[in-house]
Amino acid sequence: MKSASHAAISLVVATGALALTAPPIPAWAVVAVALVVGVGVDFDHFLLAWYNTGSLDPVRRCLRDPRIVLVAQDEIFDVGSVGALNRLLSHVVIGGVAVPLLWLRYPYVDGLVAAALYAHVLADLVSTTRAGVVVERSATDRER
Known part of the structure; x- marks a missing residue:
């Protein structure tokens, strides 16, 4: 899913x-x-790509051509370098x-962070499912 979404x-x-809510912090x-x-x-996608490939090419691409961060996010990572399930897991x-x-320190901010992360992961799950990137149960059974 794109950053704008x-x-x-x-x-x-x-x-x-x-x-x-009545936030204890400014709007x-x-x-x-x-x-x-x-x-x-x-x-975290950059860390995953680095872990999976051993290469910092995505970082180099963004530094070399910063416009891709906003307008061409599909050009940042090589196909398969991040992985849908790894991304969601991280x-x-x-x-x-x-x-x-x-x-422990900021309960209101914590709730806000939890809600934002939940919405992000849910959106990624919906997007991934709609894109057809799913693991069939039979595929996971074969690995056992």
Whole structure:
């Protein structure tokens, strides 16, 4: 899913938070947190690509031609270098670490981060399913 779509979803999360809660932080901060988390979590794709391929080519591509970050995101990663399931798993791991840690100090921000991450992962799941990238049960049974 593209960053612009994640940004739009994050804005919906922020709007919902502003409409349904009395935030202890300014409204602009609610929007900023939702956007940074909802879009920024995808930076893990660079780490996954590096882990999977041993190459920092995606980082080099972005530094060489920054326009691709906004207008040609399909050109950043080579096919198969990130992996749909790895991407979703890493988002869940990030949320599983960040959410409990934030809860200890900033419960409101924590709830906002949890909602933004949930919306991001759900959108990725829907997008991945619609794109037909699914693992058939028979394929996983054969590996056992």
